[in-house]
Amino acid sequence: MAQDREDQLAALRRKANLLRQRDLVMIQRAGMGHIGGDFSALDILVTLYFVVLRVDPQHPDAPDRDRFILSKGHCAGALYNTIAEVGFFPTSELETFMKPLSRLNGHPDRTKVPGVEASTGPLGHGLPIGVGAALAARLDGAAWRTYVLTGDGELQEGSNWEAAMAAAHYGLDNLTVIIDRNRLQQGAPTEDTIRLEPLADKWRAFGWAVREVDGHDYAALLEMLQSESWEPGRPRCLIAYTHKGQGVSFMCDNVDWHHRVPTPEEAERALQELREAVHG
Amino acid sequence: MSQLYDCRDAFAQALEEAARNDPRIVVVINDSLGSSKLKGFKAAFPQRLVNVGIAEQNMVGVAAGLANGGKIPFVSGASPFLTARALEQIKVDLAYSQANVKLCGMSSGLAYGELGPTHHSIEDLAWTRAIANLSVIVPADPRETAQAVHEVARLSGPFFLRISRMPVPQVHPADYRFRLGKASWLRQGSDVAIIATGVMVARALEAATLLTNDGIEAAVINMATIRPLDREAVIEAARRSGAIVTVEEHTVYGGLGGAVAEVVVTTHPVPMRILGVPGVFAPTGSPEYLLEHFGLTPAGIRAAALELLKARAEQ
Numbered sequence: 001m002a003q004d005r006e007d008q009l010a011a012l013r014r015k016a017n018l019l020r021q022r023d024l025v026m027i028q029r030a031g032m033g034h035i036g037g038d039f040s041a042l043d044i045l046v047t048l049y050f051v052v053l054r055v056d057p058q059h060p061d062a063p064d065r066d067r068f069i070l071s072k073g074h075c076a077g078a079l080y081n082t083i084a085e086v087g088f089f090p091t092s093e094l095e096t097f098m099k100p101l102s103r104l105n106g107h108p109d110r111t112k113v114p115g116v117e118a119s120t121g122p123l124g125h126g127l128p129i130g131v132g133a134a135l136a137a138r139l140d141g142a143a144w145r146t147y148v149l150t151g152d153g154e155l156q157e158g159s160n161w162e163a164a165m166a167a168a169h170y171g172l173d174n175l176t177v178i179i180d181r182n183r184l185q186q187g188a189p190t191e192d193t194i195r196l197e198p199l200a201d202k203w204r205a206f207g208w209a210v211r212e213v214d215g216h217d218y219a220a221l222l223e224m225l226q227s228e229s230w231e232p233g234r235p236r237c238l239i240a241y242t243h244k245g246q247g248v249s250f251m252c253d254n255v256d257w258h259h260r261v262p263t264p265e266e267a268e269r270a271l272q273e274l275r276e277a278v279h280g
Numbered sequence: 281m282s283q284l285y286d287c288r289d290a291f292a293q294a295l296e297e298a299a300r301n302d303p304r305i306v307v308v309i310n311d312s313l314g315s316s317k318l319k320g321f322k323a324a325f326p327q328r329l330v331n332v333g334i335a336e337q338n339m340v341g342v343a344a345g346l347a348n349g350g351k352i353p354f355v356s357g358a359s360p361f362l363t364a365r366a367l368e369q370i371k372v373d374l375a376y377s378q379a380n381v382k383l384c385g386m387s388s389g390l391a392y393g394e395l396g397p398t399h400h401s402i403e404d405l406a407w408t409r410a411i412a413n414l415s416v417i418v419p420a421d422p423r424e425t426a427q428a429v430h431e432v433a434r435l436s437g438p439f440f441l442r443i444s445r446m447p448v449p450q451v452h453p454a455d456y457r458f459r460l461g462k463a464s465w466l467r468q469g470s471d472v473a474i475i476a477t478g479v480m481v482a483r484a485l486e487a488a489t490l491l492t493n494d495g496i497e498a499a500v501i502n503m504a505t506i507r508p509l510d511r512e513a514v515i516e517a518a519r520r521s522g523a524i525v526t527v528e529e530h531t532v533y534g535g536l537g538g539a540v541a542e543v544v545v546t547t548h549p550v551p552m553r554i555l556g557v558p559g560v561f562a563p564t565g566s567p568e569y570l571l572e573h574f575g576l577t578p579a580g581i582r583a584a585a586l587e588l589l590k591a592r593a594e595q
Contacts, residue, residue: 063350067348067349109376110377111376111377111378117348118344118345118348118373118377119372119373119376119377120372121372122368122372124337125341125368125369125372125373127341128337128338128340128341128342128344128345128369128373129341129342129344129345129348129373130345131338131341131342131345132308132341132342132343132344132345132346132347132348132349132353133345133346133348133349134345135330135342135345135346135349136345136346136348136349136350136351137349139306139327139328139349139351140349140350146345158337159335159337159338159341159369162332162333162335162337162338163338163341163342165333165335166332166333166335166338166342169333170330
């Protein structure tokens, strides 16, 4: 079993590394994208889509599927790369990212892209939708679960806190919010812009079960996301501490890489680092 | 004087009927149980009513999520707060997402008269009409309200129903059938066409009666669907009468009048008058006082029609 686990974690690591390389190439080709936030979220997405979520790319609308809602819609690049790899659409289509008439818009469109549960882009929309989905499952006595990935900066949107109150009031323990806590928003650190801390205390005060995790540690992410020891009757909040631009040394924790596009030289250096990482 | 009705009663009764027939129907409210007249719904279907509290952005997002989970949510709250506070959620989570959610804007227009412009909803048609994929319906009487509720429950996709609390008579006969995107011709007349919506339809009919004393035969058209607009009806009205008066309990910017004018000037240009709230915040006053103040009365509509015909004759 231990070896199986090691193999599973190594496979996730290789998968995330591959998707970072593809995402980088995709953004380089498009000349647009949000590489910093894509890279902070990718390990979470890979852990969800390749282990945790019960979704079937052959039946993207199956009523009993788990719902994953990407609230930080500007990180569509990370989502597209992940769900294409899962099989929701051909990976070759990633070449059309943000090209005229592509269904791979800069923000995900649920009406066009199979596997996308919510059209997001403006921030603070994902969690209310997640609350509604979790309520629908509750009304039907259904076992499927709802997961929402938010950025941290977007928690400055009041709609999240409206949703947080409602989720706790309705006792939605079938709902998990994962916060991509990379500590940087577009222009500056969150704590210099509008302070979020003490973030875990805020969610606890709103009635949520809260855990904190290294958002790049697959073992820790899996332990949290597969755990049955969360408090029953409370919605779940997983604060995932991440690094913007994770995986590339000169992007990591650098606010400039929110939506900067790498030059050809930078792209080559970044790809080199990623290739070495997977072989190292 | 014919009997007057509060269309919210017909709305609530129709919604209960629809919910009995379709278990997917749920209601989402923002502490608006009483003002939406949904106490009966709650008693009948306690599990199927979600009160998110005073939180309109969340209310619309929750409805989008419920629709994702296979439900047919009816979101019911006071129109000024529902539309203005949650407009981005309406645009993105519902319209752009083609979510199967029905928005019910209660006590719209000037119905909250004395409470003041914060509570008037005289911009909601302009805001919702501008959004792609979102159909906009303004029932004129209880019969049409009930039918519109059943129709939007049956049709997939996002809708905005604008429902007033101002008392109105039945303007449609018992065999009337509401159809999305179809105007109803309540009165024929070839001198001028009065196109009205919502609570103004009954007043437009009274205005037409007054105009007969002036020797004017006015057509009266109930434009219950603001989007998609019945373009053929508008063109027909322009062609038959050569003069159009629109009447709405809404700002004159971007509502029914704007929608009709967009069709008229690009197809069959005729002189028009657009009656409504003339681009101002209303003063304090009861709904009836405010309608009088802005000339949104049978006498006011008559005067506008006569002035329009006089101006046309002088051209």
